[in-house]
Each structure stands twice: as structure tokens, then as C-alpha cells.
Amino acid sequence: MVDSRSEPAWAWPDLHDAQRAVLLEVLINGSASRAELARRTGLSRTSLTRLARDLVELGFLAEGETNAPNGRGRPSEILNLEPSAAQFAGVKLTGEALYAVVTDLQANVIELEEQSLVSRYAPDAVSQIAEIVRGFSASHPRLASVGVCLAGDVEQVRGRSVIVGSHFLGWDNVPLESLVEAETGLPIAMSNDVQALTAAHHWFGAGVGRRSLVLFGLGAGIGAGIVVNDELVRGSHGHPGKVGHIPVRHIGPTCDRGHVGCASAYVTIPAILHNAADTSFERVLERAAAGDRAAQSALDDAGYALGVVVAQLMNVIDPEKVIVTGEGLAVARAGKAAMDIALAEQLDPAFERSEIDVHDFSFADYAWAAAVSAIRRVV
Numbered sequence: 001m002v003d004s005r006s007e008p009a010w011a012w013p014d015l016h017d018a019q020r021a022v023l024l025e026v027l028i029n030g031s032a033s034r035a036e037l038a039r040r041t042g043l044s045r046t047s048l049t050r051l052a053r054d055l056v057e058l059g060f061l062a063e064g065e066t067n068a069p070n071g072r073g074r075p076s077e078i079l080n081l082e083p084s085a086a087q088f089a090g091v092k093l094t095g096e097a098l099y100a101v102v103t104d105l106q107a108n109v110i111e112l113e114e115q116s117l118v119s120r121y122a123p124d125a126v127s128q129i130a131e132i133v134r135g136f137s138a139s140h141p142r143l144a145s146v147g148v149c150l151a152g153d154v155e156q157v158r159g160r161s162v163i164v165g166s167h168f169l170g171w172d173n174v175p176l177e178s179l180v181e182a183e184t185g186l187p188i189a190m191s192n193d194v195q196a197l198t199a200a201h202h203w204f205g206a207g208v209g210r211r212s213l214v215l216f217g218l219g220a221g222i223g224a225g226i227v228v229n230d231e232l233v234r235g236s237h238g239h240p241g242k243v244g245h246i247p248v249r250h251i252g253p254t255c256d257r258g259h260v261g262c263a264s265a266y267v268t269i270p271a272i273l274h275n276a277a278d279t280s281f282e283r284v285l286e287r288a289a290a291g292d293r294a295a296q297s298a299l300d301d302a303g304y305a306l307g308v309v310v311a312q313l314m315n316v317i318d319p320e321k322v323i324v325t326g327e328g329l330a331v332a333r334a335g336k337a338a339m340d341i342a343l344a345e346q347l348d349p350a351f352e353r354s355e356i357d358v359h360d361f362s363f364a365d366y367a368w369a370a371a372v373s374a375i376r377r378v379v
């Protein structure tokens with residue numbers, strides 16, 4: 001039996017700010033020569049040479065012969081990230097299941113595991129997360145940190161992340177960061193799942209290179225993540241992007257908070273099932289594809305509501321790109337005509353429309369996003 005509180009054999013080193021800045025630059029913006037890195041970070045060539053040597057010695061960077069991605073620079077001077085320098089665990093909790101991944105330093109998934117959630121009782125969930133992390137640590141000795149994300153509100157209380165509310169898990173005020181850290185001995189990053197996914201796409205996914213971005217996560221609920229000026233918007237209370245109750249129509253179905261015709265009354269999977277009188281989202285999609293009017297009508301209403309929400313945020317944020325993803329993303333395809341009508345009605349006419357990317361999704365994406373939050377926690 002492994003002592004769950006034993007110190008890990010390897011720990012992420014305590015980098016100082018300048019070392020971190022250089023590592024982050026290569027991590028996010030790719031391989032570069034020392035001269036290019038000095039220019040991009042605003043550091044002197046002398047400092048950069050010393051910092052690069054530190055990072056090579058620590059194993060995070062390696063001298064490479066390959067050219068920079070843009071094809072410029074002298075090949076002999078290129079510094080590359082060493083993705084195998086550290087590994088990161090990411091866990092997504094739902095009310096029923098737990099999805100877990102291990103990634104390398106470049107956020108490439110190298111292991112994936114899916115388990116049924118043993119119970120929604122928080123100490124049981126913590127034990128299950130810790131057991132998975134111990135397994136990952138055994139096969140990946142340079143596991144540096146752990147990210148956990150879920151649908152719910154995460155707040156900082158005295159410098160620690162607390163789940164102040166998660167409807168799907170039935171949790172109130174669960175100090176998950178402290179609990180998982182005590183069990184694993186590793187630094188923990190806790191996030192709302194849509195916020196984590198937005199940050200992950202910004203650094204490593206569909207939002208790379210965009211300084212502003214809005215991501216919509218569709219599923220049991222609808223939430224938005226916002227990046228402005230290359231920074232994830234965190235809000236003053238830790239939970240921005242509450243778009244679920246934006247009014248769509250003055251008559252129609254009612255959401256769980258009693259609003260008539262708000263976005264949640266149409267666009268969430270439970271709302272679509274209610275409005276289509278079905279119990280399976282897949283079957284609603286199949287029925288609509290086969291010409292069932294009630295099913296198509298529920299998807300059109302959902303698409304229209306999605307279009308309203310997307311248009312409102314585009315009008316406010318003016319992002320370079322919009323990403324629509326999550327297990328309910330089929331709404332943006334099966335209800336696309338209605339979504340386009342809402343966009344045409346509600347987008348500001350002066351607005352040059354941002355790219356809308358309906359992005360394929362699996363639940364492992366949220367676990368990947370949690371692993372990216374673990375990378376962001378230490379780098």
C-alpha cells in the first residue's frame with residue numbers, strides 16, 4: 001500500500017519570474033532563437049543566454065537543429081521545448097463520471113482514463129481522484145501538478161479554491177483544492193469546466209494566436225468563457241460568462257429558475273429533451289434528421305436561442321473568434337438555419353462578423369483543459 005501522503009520523488013522547480021517568462025514564451029509561441037526570444041520577452045541577450053542555459057539544465061528546453069515554425073532564424077540557435085520534461089494530470093468530474101488524462105508539457109494527451117463516479121459524496125470523489133493520480137504518478141514520475149474541473153462555481157476563499165456550488169454534484173462549499181492536495185501532495189488547479197476549456201483553447205487549441213476569444217460550452221447548461229487582450233476574464237467573483245438566462249422570447253417554455261423563454265429554456269440538452277418530448281438527445285437528432293417536425297422545432301428553437309446568446313456576446317466583446325463546443329454542440333449544426341436568423345437579427349450591423357468555429361468535442365476535452373490548468377498553475 002502506497003502512503004498517500006508521501007512526498008513525490010520529483011517536484012516542479014521553483015522558477016523565478018524571468019525563467020518562467022522565457023519558458024512561457026517558448027511554450028505558447030513556439031521554438032525560437034535566443035535573439036528572437038530576447039526580442040519577444042524584452043530581456044537582454046546576456047540575460048536570455050543565462051536564462052536559456054538554466055532552462056536547458058533543468059530539462060525544459062533543448063538546443064535544436066530544426067528551424068523555427070516561421071522558417072526564420074539560424075537553425076543552430078533554435079531553442080525547443082522539451083515536452084517530456086514534465087507531465088500533468090487533468091480530471092473532469094460530472095455527476096456520473098470522471099474523465100482523466102495525463103499530458104506532457106506541450107499539452108499533448110499521453111494517457112486517458114474514464115471511470116464511473118463511485119459516489120457524489122465529496123470525500124469519496126476526492127479519494128477516487130487521488131487514486132487515479134497515484135496511478136498516473138507511478139507511470140509518470142515527473143507528474144508536476146493536477147487540474148480538476150467541473151460544472152459549477154469556483155471561488156477563492158483565503159487563497160484556496162472552493163467549490164461554492166455545483167448543481168450536478170450537489171455540492172456547496174467543498175474545499176476541493178485543499179482536500180485533493182492533502183491526498184496527492186501535488187499543486188492543484190481547480191476550475192469551472194468552461195473557463196478551463198476556454199483557457200486551454202487559447203494556449204493550445206482552436207484559439208491559438210487570437211488575442212480575444214469567446215467560447216460557448218453547450219450541454220446540461222450553457223456557459224461562456226471570455227479572453228480579452230490575451231487574458232482569460234476571471235470576473236471579480238470568479239464566475240464570469242453566465243449567459244444561460246439571457247431572454248430570448250416573451251412567451252414559451254420556462255427554465256428551472258422560472259424565467260419564461262430564456263436561453264436555458266431552449267438551448268440546454270434537458271430543455272431540448274423537454275421541448276421535443278424525448279429522453280435521448282441522440283434520438284432527438286435522429287428524429288429531426290428523419291423529418292420529425294417536433295424534434296426539428298426543438299432544435300430550431302435551441303439554435304435560435306444560441307444565436308441570440310452568441311450575438312449578444314459578440315456585440316459586447318467584439319472577439320476575433322467564437323468557439324461553440326460541448327456535448328450539445330449539435331444544436332449549432334442541426335439548428336444552424338435558426339441560429340443564423342438570430343445572428344442576422346441581433347448582431348450589430350456595423351459589426352464585421354467574427355469567425356464562428358463549431359468545434360468537435362468529447363468529455364476528454366474537459367480533462368485535457370483541466371491538465372492545461374495544471375500547466376498554467378506551475379509555469
Ligand SMILES: [Zn+2]
Nearest residue numbers: 245255259262
Ligand atoms: Zn432562465
